Amino acid sequence: MNHVWSTLGSLLFPRRCLICDQPAGSPFFSFPGSSIYASLLCVDCAAGLPAIAGPVCTKCGYPQTDKTGEHDCVLQELGRHLELIRSGYLYEGVMMETIHRWKYQQRHLLLPLIQKLVDRAMDRWKDDFLDVDVIVAVPLAAADWRARGFNQALVIAGRGAFYLGKPLRRRLLIKTRRTPKQARLHRSSRTTNLAGAFQVNRPRDLVGKTVLLCDDVMTTGSTLAAAGNVLLQAGAKAVKCFTLCRVL
Numbered sequence: 432m433n434h435v436w437s438t439l440g441s442l443l444f445p446r447r448c449l450i451c452d453q454p455a456g457s458p459f460f461s462f463p464g465s466s467i468y469a470s471l472l473c474v475d476c477a478a479g480l481p482a483i484a485g486p487v488c489t490k491c492g493y494p495q496t497d498k499t500g501e502h503d504c505v506l507q508e509l510g511r512h513l514e515l516i517r518s519g520y521l522y523e524g525v526m527m528e529t530i531h532r533w534k535y536q537q538r539h540l541l542l543p544l545i546q547k548l549v550d551r552a553m554d555r556w557k558d559d560f561l562d563v564d565v566i567v568a569v570p571l572a573a574a575d576w577r578a579r580g581f582n583q584a585l586v587i588a589g590r591g592a593f594y595l596g597k598p599l600r601r602r603l604l605i606k607t608r609r610t611p612k613q614a615r616l617h618r619s620s621r622t623t624n625l626a627g628a629f630q631v632n633r634p635r636d637l638v639g640k641t642v643l644l645c646d647d648v649m650t651t652g653s654t655l656a657a658a659g660n661v662l663l664q665a666g667a668k669a670v671k672c673f674t675l676c677r678v679l
């Protein structure tokens with residue numbers, strides 16, 4: 432019985448960093464206004480979060496790391512029908528570890544950290560989302576949802592909706608079949624891989640609306656492009672995108 436209480440206690444009051452298990456203590460990630468909750472991350476992991484903080488491409492959100500900021504802009508290629516993309520963090524280091532643990536190991540334990548990370552990203556990008564009417568997540572196929580137990584994109588979309596004070600539409604966009612992982616495919620196969628996989632359930636909830644489409648990690652942008660296309664064909668006025676992380 433003792434270990435039940437100590438497990439419960441450590442779940443409710445984590446005193447160790449959720450990522451590296453060192454003593455936590457980053458004031459940035461402690462819950463404001465509460466002395467009950469200890470911090471979520473240690474100082475090193477909090478400092479190592481690869482936040483996208485500098486200037487970005489106004490269209491696709493690509494970090495402008497040099498003066499030219501040259502990149503293959505997704506919004507001039509396969510995602511040209513999307514209005515903009517914004518991401519919170521680079522998918523590397525502490526962030527990659529966080530997403531991996533959240534997906535596959537510690538779903539409930541890491542939830543407060545994920546929510547905090549969404550909030551910080553939204554602090555930065557909220558002005559770009561002022562005209563958003565509804566929020567949707569990139570959906571999982573039913574079989575994938577059952578296998579994993581949750582849709583991480585929906586959790587991110589839900590927190591974004593809470594932050595922005597906009598409605599989340601859970602069942603508006605669905606995925607009708609499983610598809611091979613985009614990252615494992617050649618560029619040419621990525622579009623055909625997703626063709627027909629997304630479907631809008633209740634188009635009347637969408638007509639004339641600006642939609643914020645959310646996902647956990649953007650790799651090539653082909654998933655956002657395909658899902659965004661389906662939303663526009665069903666009558667959305669515009670599609671903006673938010674991903675928690677981004678692969679460069």
Ligand SMILES: [Zn+2]
Nearest residue numbers: 448451473476
């Ligand atoms: Zn740590």
Ligand SMILES: [Zn+2]
Nearest residue numbers: 488490491504
């Ligand atoms: Zn760009």
